[in-house]
Amino acid sequence: MPEVKSESLQETSTNNEDVIVSYKDVKKSFGDVHVLKGINLDIKPAEKVALIGPSGSGKTTIIRMLMTLEEPSAGEIIVDGKNLWHMEKNGKKVPANEKHLREVRGDIGMVFQHFNLFPHMTILENCMTAPIHVQKEDKESARKRSIEMLEKVGLGDKLENYPSQLSGGQKQRVAMARALVMRPKVMLFDEVTSALDPELVGEVLEVIRDLAEEGEMAMILVTHEMDFALDVADRVIFLDEGVIAEEGTPSEVLEHSDNERLQQFLHRFRSSN
Amino acid sequence: MKGVEITLKVLFASILLGYSMAFIAGFCRLSNNIILRSFTGFYVEVFRGTSLIVQLFWLYYALPMLFGWDIGSNFWAGVLAISLNYGAYMSEIVRGSIQSVAKGQYEASTALNMSRFQRMRLIILPQAVRMMLPEFGNYLILMLKSTSLVSLIGMADILYQGDLLKDANLSLAPTVYFLVLVFYFIIALPLIWLTKKMEGMSKKGVAS
């Protein structure tokens, strides 16, 4: 019974830590451009965090580093007590190799702005391949769980379709199911509605809202949907020029902050929408 | 008729070896190891920069002199020349296709915690191969045509048999060579059909 086993594992490891992800003075620069100038951030298990800020403020970079798609220039990221980008070797701290990265990032899932579904696989195969090949789950149970997950996002009738046959909103829901099948403890959402036609945004937000209500997973959302952030997030973080300029509960940040840059940002944002 | 058999043997051996070479060299050129990468680059440029017939003669006449060993037979000299030559060309297709798989595909497979090997096998290669198919099809026919060169190093292929007939009776030359051409065309037909089919396959289900 692999399902029971993995759930109990999750239980024990989340209980002895009250922080699942921790950024410690993380910096990132691309060439001469300093995108992040020292980020300190702790995320609790099951916490829902929304990252907002003007474009180029480094919000996406923050979650991409957690997914190991981008390597920090300095600082450390701790996931569930384990250092993500460094490992111990002969008592010394050295850059992580692929094996170490895979061990640590297994708890993290991600949904992308441009879906990134695998075009050569059906919807069902998209969801099944990682559990089978990465988590070595047997085919039948991976299939069962994938179907369950696809039904949950409302696509139980599209199992044998290919991604090219779906609408943008449907693709994004598949992408979420695909990430969920891996049972991540932390799920990252990178502007998941930005590439969608306005009328398709709702169905995707709906699914995210349901997930948030279930409450088991920590979620970090990079988003431009302010009302949605207000609604779903436990905490909102405003990033500006590579630092955390403001953070707090949604109403504190979005409605009662006197940070000038934040006001400007929100103002510009509301007037353009 | 015996000539057809030899032509086909050379063709199939070259196709097999040529495609293998294409993948090996293509992967080597994408490797992180700089020695491996530049060595393969050298191979590819040399074989693309000189002509097949020169390579064939070089392998058959010159190589044994240089190292003091024979390549074994004119069969292997021919197959090696053809597959090394077209392998070099096709390795560029392999490399180009792998590189043109969208970056998001790499990212999504990383997000699903795949290893580099799994990512290549399950995600990148299946998509890249689809892009390679049409070009690979064209190379089938190019390889078929190039097999006629092995008659020049004394293999008794279709063309060689034709030469013999012509030498026996010069006035038959037009008929003989026309028939030889027809033989090649008949062998080419299934390859043309296969190429069309490969093109069709590659069009299906790539766009995301």
Next chain:
Amino acid sequence: MSKWQWDTFFDAFPMVVQGLGITISLTFACYLCALIVGFVWTFIRRMKFKPLRWILLWIMEFIRSTPPLVQLFFLYFGLPMVPVIGVALDPFTCAILGLGVHYSTYIGEVYRSGIDSVDKGQWEASQALNFSTGKKWTKIILPQAIPPTIPMLGNYLIIMFKEVPLASTVGVVGILQLANNYGAQHFRYLEPLTIVAILFLVLSYPSAILIKKLEVKMNRRFDKKAVLKESKGAVS
């Protein structure tokens, strides 16, 4: 047998290099032939009369998918023996015809891809402006169709250069033939054949790089031009 000998190398070098003139001029002659005959295939592709087009296209496919070496032999040994129309060709002419026509089938495809790359709206626009067929082609279609094909055509020049040694089999004395002659005389093939390989590499590798650069440049310029044209179109 001894290994690499520099004496032989320097002895053979002047002799082999003598053939370079022939090899290069034959390359250009074949290329010119292919460029011209290529137009014929493109024209045939656009023919309205279907049965004839069908037959001619199969002939093209036939020429394209059979070995140029055999086609050379057919022309050189076969053609003189054909009753009535048979003529004996000298090796050089034979090579031009054989290789030129063979590669014309590829060049024709390049032309076609160039024409296909012209936006459909351009055809419709020239129709709407009531251009004559001749004017439509010379003023609208060809100026747009030709530039993107130039790098591809350049590639075929290099391919042609590498195919020309085939002509040595019907007696054209280019670098390969001279190297073989030297080899037969001195029983040493290693050095002369290596010289040939080096000559090919030295000539074709830089040209290939040049064409790649041209391609990049052309792509950029052509994109700009397309944008420019659009904005002009919007004004008028």
